[in-house]
Amino acid sequence: MPASLQDQLVVAISSRALFDFEEENRLFEAGDPQAYMRLQLERLDAPAKPGVAFSLVRKLLAFNDPDHRRVEVVILSRNDPVSGMRVFRSAGAAGMHLERGVFTQGRDPFGYLRPLGAHLFLSANEADVRRALNLGFPAARVVTDSAQAMGNYAHEVRIAFDGDAVLFADEAELVFQKKGLAAFQAHEKRKAALPLPDGPFKPLLAALHRLQQSSGGSMRLRTALVTARSAPAHERAIRTLMHWGVGVDEAMFLGGLPKGEFLREFEPDFFFDDQAGHIEHAARHVPAGHVTSGVTNPELTRELPAPGAHKPA
Structure with a gap:
């Protein structure tokens, strides 16, 4: 075969x-x-x-x-x-x-x-x-100049995700960007029982869940949702994960507080976020990657390099 x-x-x-x-x-x-x-x-x-x-x-x-x-x-x-x-x-x-x-x-x-x-x-x-x-x-x-992962959890893969435009689609983030925090909170409270649309990293979270379920060895996974959401907008995020049948081990609803220090305590092997400012701060503490999707990452308007002219990746 x-x-x-x-x-x-x-x-x-x-x-x-x-x-x-x-x-x-x-x-x-x-x-x-x-x-x-x-x-x-x-x-x-x-x-x-x-x-x-x-x-x-x-x-x-x-x-x-x-x-x-x-x-x-x-x-x-x-x-x-x-x-x-x-x-x-x-x-x-x-x-x-x-x-x-x-x-x-x-x-x-x-x-x-x-x-x-x-x-x-x-x-x-x-x-x-x-x-x-x-x-x-x-x-x-x-982010190639990110801090290296700490070594305190040799038998545990730790991965942290932002919510909107990463695990979830950017529907709610669009409301926040256009109308502000109060409108965002009202929108999410009104739609608390309605699951958020899938974001670009939902397939990865689901695949990690399957990996955890299939593993009987010493390695384990620990995941965290690290988001600028706060109550009452937290409920829709939690209900969405419940609807998917895929949980996270920790959830941090930080209400706009800088994420870096919280991530330093969680000690992830990698953190994913869509906002450049959040990634810049997080990268001082943990390995980080910028998810260039959603309303905060408009398509590049400059011309992309010609084939064969790109730097190595």
Whole structure:
């Protein structure tokens, strides 16, 4: 029978999200991709340092055991195949079992999310993240200078999500942006019993729930909803999760308080939010990714780079 990723949690990730290739990337951004490739080849036997999503990937892979593979992580990168060799060697040096990768040498990689059936795409390339979201895949731009994950929960994957425009659609956020807080609170109180529409990361939350249900080993998942909502707007969020049949372990309704310090206490391996300001603050404390969707992230108006001219991701 042909190989299949069915019934696995599939994470597609770029090389710069998994490893710290920022020094090498500066060569590429300076307009010298050949020098970038030469440097990666020279460092082929030098394992790269962990990147922002390293802890998340390592812990998710720990859900696998010899008899049951529950998680598949695939490198999906604009890098060239030569640089791809260093990615796999760095993973091997870290004890990370990766088998699959797609390296497009500057071309758009996001189309390969379809045959992979990816539940999550993490990349340092904003344009790729936007296009993946437009195709219906949960995706986030990693903030490459985020704080590294803390190491206090070796057997627990901790993931934190914002609510509106991440787990939920941006219907309520649109009301807030147009009419203000009072109108938002009234709108959500009036619709408290009506589930919010699905947001871009609902499929990931559901896949994580299935992973937790299928796992009988030592690894566990702990999830948190970290939102600027407060009472009475909290009720609709909770009822929506109940309607989905997918819960979270912790919920923080912060009423506009900065999220970073609360996230530092939760210690997630990754945090997803749609608002750049929230991500900027959170990234000082925890690994963070910007979900470039919803009303707070209008489509880019500038022309995107031509194929082959993109920086590595």
